Amino acid sequence: MLKNHSEEVRQRILETAKDLFLSDGYKKTTIAKIVSVSGVSSGSIYHWYKNKQEIFEExxxxLMQEAQRLIERDMAGRPPACRYAALLEMELQAIEHNPIIREIFCVALGSGEMFLPLVRRHTEYVARLFGDRLTVEECRARxxxxxxxxxxxxxxxxxxxxAQRTALRQFFLSTSLMILGLSKAEQRACVREIEAAREKWQAKGRQLLAQLTFLAEDADDEKGPDEP
Structure with missing residues (x-):
């Protein structure tokens, strides 16, 4: 019973934080505001998380896990390379159609604090897909x-x-698959499959990644200490 209550509290923290990030932005969302809106005590929040950065990362x-679940559900039985290409396609579609997300990726790829967690999540997924041929270290390098x-x-x-962006996107997907060690024939087959379902991945990418737009207003700000 206590365990269930504790999990309910954690979920309330996450849902409240997500709503506040979306409405107020990352910088203006404080632990104090999460306490006020959620009705959860600050002690309960700090029991689960050290700061709002940890809440954000969870x-x-x-979101990444949900994206992977969608891919595994919709592409069950498809080659691992096509499943990873689908994840990349979701990101590309969100980048292309949402300038805020595009800015997030630009900042994340240049920031160690945001870049390393992104690398870690992709590495874990690729290691699951290609574990029979690549070590975790090899996956991370790729x-x-x-x-x-x-x-x-x-x-x-x-x-x-x-007009040139479709070719650019296909080139990026092919390059990524080449880095993973696929032959040219395998690369072409995967890219064709992903392109054939491009509208589907576009919709899924928007649905999932658009929830990250609260980062945009803080993209150029230096991260300071969290408010109590």
Whole structure:
């Protein structure tokens, strides 16, 4: 009974924080405000989390897990490479159609604090998909290269005309799959499959990643200590 109550408290903290991040922004959301809105004591919040950064990271982690669940459900039985390409496609679609998310990715790829958790989440997923052929260390090394390619994609995306962006996206997907060790034939097959369902991944990417837009207003701010 106490365990169930404790989990309910944790979920109330997360839901309240998510609502406040979306309405007030990350910087203006404080632990004190989460306490006031949720009705949960500050002691209960600090029992679960050291600060609001930890709350934010758990929300992002849940979003990533949900994205992976959608992929595993919709692409059950498909090759691991196509499933990872689908995750990348969801991110690309959100980047292309939401300038706030595009800015988040630009900042995250240049910030160790935001970049390393992103690398860790992708590494864990790729290790599950390719564990029979790559070690965790090899997966992480490849993810670092893929995120370097993502940085190049973001720069090129802002320079190219809209008509050229489909080719740019396909090139990024092919490059990512090449980094994972796929042959050219496998790369082409995966990219064709993802492109054929592009509207579906676009919708799913918007649905999931648009929830991260509360970061945009703080993208250029230096992170200071959390308010009590």
């Amino acid at each position: 929300i992002v982690q849940e 993810i670092l290269f893929i995120h370097a390619a993502m940085n190049g994609y973001l720069f090129a995306f802002q320079q190219e005309r809209e």
